Amino acid sequence: MTTLAPRVLVVDDDESICWVLSKALDKAGFAVTVAHSGPEALERLALEPPSIVLMDIRMPGMSGLDALEKIRAERRDVQVIIMTAQSTMTHAIEAMKRGAYDYLTKPFDTDQVTALVARAAGEIGLPPPAEEAAAEKSEVTPIVGRSGQMQEVFKAVGRVAGKDVTVLLRGESGTGKELVAQVIHANSRRLSGPFVTVNAAAIPRDLLESELFGHEKGAFTGAAVQKRGKFEVAHGGTIFLDEIGDMDLSLQAKILRVLQEKTFERVGGTDTIKVDVRVIAATHQNIEELVAGRRFREDLYYRLNVFPIFLPPLRERMEDLPLLVSRFVDAFRHELGTGRMHVSPRAMELLKGYDWPGNVRELENTIKRAMILSTTGTILPDALPDHLRGLARRQRVAKDESLERFLEEKLGTFVRQMRYVEGSDLYHMVVSKVERTLIAMALRATGGNQIKAAETLGINRNTLRKKIKDLRIPVEKGKAEA
Numbered sequence: 001m002t003t004l005a006p007r008v009l010v011v012d013d014d015e016s017i018c019w020v021l022s023k024a025l026d027k028a029g030f031a032v033t034v035a036h037s038g039p040e041a042l043e044r045l046a047l048e049p050p051s052i053v054l055m056d057i058r059m060p061g062m063s064g065l066d067a068l069e070k071i072r073a074e075r076r077d078v079q080v081i082i083m084t085a086q087s088t089m090t091h092a093i094e095a096m097k098r099g100a101y102d103y104l105t106k107p108f109d110t111d112q113v114t115a116l117v118a119r120a121a122g123e124i125g126l127p128p129p130a131e132e133a134a135a136e137k138s139e140v141t142p143i144v145g146r147s148g149q150m151q152e153v154f155k156a157v158g159r160v161a162g163k164d165v166t167v168l169l170r171g172e173s174g175t176g177k178e179l180v181a182q183v184i185h186a187n188s189r190r191l192s193g194p195f196v197t198v199n200a201a202a203i204p205r206d207l208l209e210s211e212l213f214g215h216e217k218g219a220f221t222g223a224a225v226q227k228r229g230k231f232e233v234a235h236g237g238t239i240f241l242d243e244i245g246d247m248d249l250s251l252q253a254k255i256l257r258v259l260q261e262k263t264f265e266r267v268g269g270t271d272t273i274k275v276d277v278r279v280i281a282a283t284h285q286n287i288e289e290l291v292a293g294r295r296f297r298e299d300l301y302y303r304l305n306v307f308p309i310f311l312p313p314l315r316e317r318m319e320d321l322p323l324l325v326s327r328f329v330d331a332f333r334h335e336l337g338t339g340r341m342h343v344s345p346r347a348m349e350l351l352k353g354y355d356w357p358g359n360v361r362e363l364e365n366t367i368k369r370a371m372i373l374s375t376t377g378t379i380l381p382d383a384l385p386d387h388l389r390g391l392a393r394r395q396r397v398a399k400d401e402s403l404e405r406f407l408e409e410k411l412g413t414f415v416r417q418m419r420y421v422e423g424s425d426l427y428h429m430v431v432s433k434v435e436r437t438l439i440a441m442a443l444r445a446t447g448g449n450q451i452k453a454a455e456t457l458g459i460n461r462n463t464l465r466k467k468i469k470d471l472r473i474p475v476e477k478g479k480a481e482a
Contacts, residue, residue, distance in 0.1 A: 006030055006031070006051040006052060006117075006121040007030070007031045007032075007033065007048065007049070007050040007051050007052075008025050008030045008031065008032050008033075008050055008051070008052045008053070008054060008117060009032075009033050009034075009035060009041060009044055009045070009048075009050035009052070009053045009054070009055075010022060010025070010032060010033070010034050010035070010054045010055075011034075011035045011036070011037075011038070011040075011041040011053060011054065011055040011056060011059070011064070011067070012036065012054075012055070012056040012059070012083065013036050013037060013056065013059045013060060014056070015036070017056070017083075017106075018034045018036070020110065021054060021110070021113060022034060024110035024111075024113060024114055025113070025114060025117060028114040028117070028118070030052075030114075030117065030121075033048055033050065036059075037059055037060065037061055037062065038059055038061060038062030038063065038064065038066060038067035038070075039061065039062055041053065041055065041067055041071075042067065042070060042071070045071060045074070045075060045078070049075065049078070050078060051077075051078065051079065051120075051121060052078070052079045052080075052081065052101075052117055052120050052121060053071060053078060053079070053080045053081065054081050054083060054104075054113070054117070055067060055068065055080060055081070055082060055083065056082075056083045056084060057082060057083070057084040057086065057091055057095070058084065058085070058086065064082060064083075064084075065082070065091075065094055065095060065098060068080050068082065068095065068098050068099065068100060069098050069099075072098060072099040076099075079101040079120040079121075080099065080100050080101055081100065081101050081102050081103070081104060081116060081117070081120060082095040082100045082102075082103050082104065083104045083105075083106060083108075084103075084104075084105060084106065085105070085106040085107075089143045089144070089145070089150075089154050089157075089183070091103075092151060092154030092155055092157075092158055093154055093155075093157050093158035093161065093183065093187055094158065095158060096154075096155050096157070096158020096159045097158050097161060097162055097187060100158075101120050102116055102120070102155065103151065103154070103155050103158075104116065105146070105151060143176060143179055143180065143183060144320060144323045144324050144327050145317065145320045145323070146319065146320060146323065147312075147317035147319050147320050149312040149316060149317050150312070150317060150320060153180065153309060153310075153311060153312075156307075156309045157180060157183055157184055157187070157309070158187070160184065160307045160309075161183075161184045161187035161188050162187070162188060162189060163307075164188070164189065164190075164278055165278075165306045165307055166259065166278070166279045166280070166281070166303060166304055166306045166307070167181075167184060167279075167280045167281070167306070167307045167308075167309060168280075168281050168282070168283075168287075168304045168305045168306070168307070168308045168309070169181060169280065169281070169282040169283075169308075169309050169311060170282075170283065170284075170287075170308055170309065170310045170311065171282075171284065171310055171311030171312070171313070172284050172311075172313045172359055173284045173358070173359065173361070174314075174358045174359030174360055174361030174362055175311040175312070175313060175314070175359045175360060176311060176359075176360050176361075177242065177282040177311055178197060178240060178242060178282070180309065180311065181195075181197075181238070181240040181280045181282065182195060182240075184238075184280060185237070185238040185240075185278075185280070188238065188278070190236065190237050190238055190278055192236075193234075193235075193236035193237025193238070194233060194234050194235075194236070194237035194238075195234075195237055195238050195240065196230050196233050196234040196237065196238070196239045196240065197239075197240045197242060198211060198212060198230050198239065198240070198241055198242065199242040199243055200241060200242065200243045200244055200245075200246045200247045201242070201243035201246040202243075205248055208247070208248075208251060209251055209254070209267055210223075210227065210229065210267050211229065211230060212229050212230050212231060212251070212254070212255075213229040213231060213232075213254065213264050213265070213266055213267060214226070214227045214228045214229030214231075214232055214266040214267065214269075215227050215229075215266050215267035215268050215269070216266050216267070216268040216269040218268065219266070219267045219268025219269070220267070220268065223267075223268070226266075227266075229264075229266065231258060231264060231275050231277055232273060232275060234275070234277045235275045235276060235277060236276055236277075237277065237278070238277070238278045238279075238280060239277050239278070239279055239280070240280045240281075240282070241255070241279060241280070241281045241282070242281075242282045243282065243283060243284070244281040244282065244283050244287075244304065245283040245284075245285035245287055245290055245296060246285075249295070249296075249297060252296065252297045252300050253297065253300075255279075255300060256297060256299060256300045256303060258275070258277070258279075259279060259300075259303045259304075260303070262274055262275055262276065262277070263275070279304070281304045287301060287305075288301075313356070313359050314356040314359045314360055314363060315355045315356055318352060321351060321352055321363070322348065324360060324363055324364075325343055325348070325351065325363070325367060328363070328364050328367040328368070329341055329342070329343070329367060329371065329379075332367065332368050332371050333371070336368075336371055336372060338371050338374070339377065340377060341371060341374065341377050341378065341379060342377065342378055342379070343378070343379045344378050344379060344380050344381070345455070346380070346381050347370075347379050347380055347381050347383070347384060350381055350384055350388045350389065351363070351366075351384070351388070353388075354388050366384065366385060366388075367379075369383075369385070370383040370384055371383075411430065432471070435467070435471065436471045436473060438457070439453070439457065439464070439467055439468065439471065439473055440473050440474075442456050442457050443468075443473065443475055443476075444476075448475050448476050450464055450465065450468075450475070
């Protein structure tokens with residue numbers, strides 16, 4: 001019995017992308033057809049129904065996201081993989097909300113694509129349940145990130161936002177857990193309801209119960225009036241319980257009851273209050289260790305851990321740092337009234353050389369402070385904290401020592417040989433050769449750009465020009481070396 005190869009429809013207005021993907025998928029054993037627009041893809045869907053669709057977002061006329069919505073409405077058995085060169089949070093979340101199987105950012109490796117298509121083919125026959133129409137989006141601060149780790153976060157948010165389930169955000173302090181919670185709420189069916197935040201670590205333990213559940217008048221000394229708690233305020237919306245790992249066991253039991261029964265009583269009260277609230281919790285702690293040490297209820301852990309999302313530390317996604325810096329500079333220039341500013345290459349190098357234990361929050365505060373200290377339109381190294389500049393000095397010392405070891409290894413034998421040659425003029429011979437080679441390498445690395453080469457070498461541009469002429473160094477314009 002012959003098994004038919006899964007049919008894949010590739011949709012992209014770029015013919016070269018279609019050609020490359022067609023060749024790769026055909027080689028992997030798939031039957032491939034091609035379309036160059038959304039309407040053409042829908043026609044193909046009717047004539048030659050595919051099992052999997054690979055579709056670009058940005059196309060003339062109908063966008064890939066609109067075509068995705070129509071495909072999901074007509075054929076829920078078809079797996080749709082979205083492709084885009086614009087790797088933004090909004091696109092990733094919107095694609096997953098509208099029912100995409102997965103989301104790919106260009107440029108991608110063809111092996112990565114074929115593996116993903118093969119995985120999608122293996123899951124055909126298990127279509128996701130029908131979903132209600134997505135709610136209207138609200139404006140929230142977008143999360144910045146093009147790294148693979150953040151793309152996975154965006155996809156997870158897109159998958160869970162429209163499902164009314166509990167989410168547990170994991171990650172170090174300062175990684176943006178509250179911002180992710182806001183994005184989940186803004187892309188959920190509850191976006192018209194309130195979004196309420198409670199930080200369990202920031203509120204004294206004897207006041208946290210009242211803060212969460214409210215209190216009746218006279219419930220304790222100082223309770224002069226009745227107060228509604230955060231759960232009541234969040235009715236119909238979302239409550240974000242930050243640093244849930246710091247909560248007392250007695251309060252954990254009450255949180256568990258709200259999750260199970262959606263009811264509670266105010267402190268000092270007897271009336272049972274019913275609420276409809278979605279809970280998003282967050283912690284920077286190893287909650288499994290807390291459970292093992294009996295400092296966190298196991299039953300509450302399982303209730304909260306329905307859909308965990310891990311936020312990576314900044315040091316593991318340093319490719320996103322320039323994007324974050326640009327976002328903060330643009331945001332703070334209005335708040336601080338500084339006008340347009342940019343970060344000097346040397347300052348950016350210092351920012352990239354630090355491991356950011358405080359993560360994105362530390363970077364945000366660093367940029368704000370630097371903008372206040374900068375008197376020109378450029379953030380220079382002097383505006384950065386001492387520990388960043390001190391780290392750079394330590395790294396420079398280490399590089400100097402590494403360079404010395406390299407020169408000793410490479411020149412040692414040559415120097416020993418030349419000591420037997422009379423009149424060798426070893427000093428000038430080595431210095432001139434090293435200088436010529438170094439300048440030539442800097443020029444090649446910058447594609448012949450003398451301004452950039454001079455900056456790299458740390459010398460004046462006029463000095464570089466004179467060296468090029470005196471040492472007869474050829475200058476070729478072209479692509480810089482990687």
